Amino acid sequence: MIPKYFLFRAWLYFAAALLIQVTLLPIIALDGIIPSLWIIVLFAFTISEGKMWGIINAAFFGFVYDLVTSNLIGSSMFAAATAIYIGGLFLNEQRNEQKLKSLSFLFILLLVSTVYSIIISLFTNLDIRSSLFTLLLNQGLYQGLYTTAIGSFVVIFNARRN
Amino acid sequence: MPRFFRVVWESYKEVISLILILIISLLLISQNNNRGIKRFRLFAFSSIAGVSSMLNSIFPSGATRAENEQLRRRNAELMMQVSISREYEAKNIQLQGLLQLRDTISFPVAPAKVAFRSVTNSQTTIVLDKGTNDNVQEGYIVVDERGLLGIVSEVSASYSIVRSIKNTSVNPIVRERKSGYQGILHWTGESFIVTNIPKTADTRVNDTIITAATSSLVNFPLPIGKVSRVINPEQGYMTTIEIIPFANIERADYVFILMQKPLPNFTITR
Structure with a gap:
């Protein structure tokens, strides 16, 4: 069971993404909004390895991310697993690899990262004075859009490679 | 089955x-x-x-590092002296010169280097290269040369984790320097706001916000930031203001730990 869901290459990419996430990405933060690079890595691997792999690894990656960023432990685990599950609803059992070089990757990534950001903000910085609209827009959509913009490099890279 | x-x-x-x-x-x-x-x-x-x-150690530092550290320490000391001087000045005016300001005030500060900084959308957490080996304890206040940066939340032998003010769970009581009206500092995930300030405070843009003596987190007058916007000037019974912090939370590489707890039995909870 474990070898099937443990992919060394994915953890290597995740470690690199995590390092960049906590050290370099804050420099390119736009108005305090930081893209979630590790979510891009997780979702890209979910496309190639399957929904089940994505959900289980979202939990592990989320746990490590919480530890490293001193977030509320369990919050990223919860948010990432839910977001990947929702994103997984748009994936087929086969022919998903094609998505890595298509626009649909970006649309689903936008959905995944927005859902992730909204759930995380509900756990970590829910401001009761904010309206639902503010929560969706400021805490979710902006970060989702920024993450998707960074994620577009994955599509460009895969399209060029093929 | x-x-x-x-x-x-x-x-x-x-x-x-x-x-x-x-x-x-x-x-x-x-x-x-x-x-x-x-x-x-x-x-x-x-x-x-x-x-x-x-x-970090792979990239060698310049010869000016020691001098810089000394200057930064002096800056931090001066910032605290200025802060407390202003407090005394205000009291002096109130008590018509009955209070006397001490010329020199010494603070037990320890310089520390930021070993690692974790920045997420919701919070910034800093790891310093000082721990219990250097007598750092949970609850110690961390400042840079401009103002309050955060509170030491966890300590190991060689490192200490600082929960910066950019954290939803760090909510010190603060006050407007001139009027003395108090409020509570919050990090909303997007900006710093101070809530529960009475409407009578007449808070204006560019007023300075400092920590209040009644705060259990930081009971020492340290600069926090400047008022950038009054959010609800004509609504509600209390004013909410937005502030811009003085401390460089995302960039500060060298900081100072104020080696004393705000309260003897202080503990910080999540």
Whole structure:
């Protein structure tokens, strides 16, 4: 069971993404909004390895991310697993690899990262004075859009490679 | 019966796995103040800080580092002296010169280097290269040369984790320097706001906000920031203001730890 869901290459990419996430990405933060690079890595691997792999690894990656960023432990685990599950609803059992070089990757990534950001903000910085609209827009959509913009490099890279 | 379970698992394995993960994560969230989890987090954070320090040491520093550190220490001391001087000045005016300002005030500050900084959308956490070996304790106040940066929340032998003011769980009582009216500082995830300031305070843009003596987190007058906007000038019974912090939370590489607790039995909770 474990070898099937443990992919060394994915953890290597995740470690690199995590390092960049906590050290370099804050420099390119736009108005305090930081893209979630590790979510891009997780979702890209979910496309190639399957929904089940994505959900289980979202939990592990989320746990490590919480530890490293001193977030509320369990919050990223919860948010990432839910977001990947929702994103997984748009994936087929086969022919998903094609998505890595298509626009649909970006649309689903936008959905995944927005859902992730909204759930995380509900756990970590829910401001009761904010309206639902503010929560969706400021805490979710902006970060989702920024993450998707960074994620577009994955599509460009895969399209060029093929 | 096993066949039934196998059929259910094959049909709903993703939903079942998701539900199990959500239950586990909710259990973990409820256990965040657990001592074991805290230790585990401290260990993980210290390891990352160690790696980060190693990476930093690869790039040699200039000869001016020692001098810079000295100057920064002096800056921090002066900032605190200025802050407390202004406090005395205000009291002086009130008491018509009855109070006398001491010429020199010495503060037990220790310089520290930022070993690692974790910045997420919701919070900024800093790891310093000083720990219990340097007598750092939980609850110590951390400043840079401009103002309050955060509070030491966890300490290991060589490292300490600082919960910066850019954290939803750090809410010190602050006050407007001139009027003295108090409010509570919040980090909303997007900006710093101070709530619960009475309407009579007449707070204006560019007024200075400092920590209040009644705060259990920081009971020492330290500069926090300047008022950038009054959010609800004509609504409600209390004013909410937005402030811009003085401290350089995302960029400060060298900071100072005020080596005294605000209260003897102080503990910080998540």
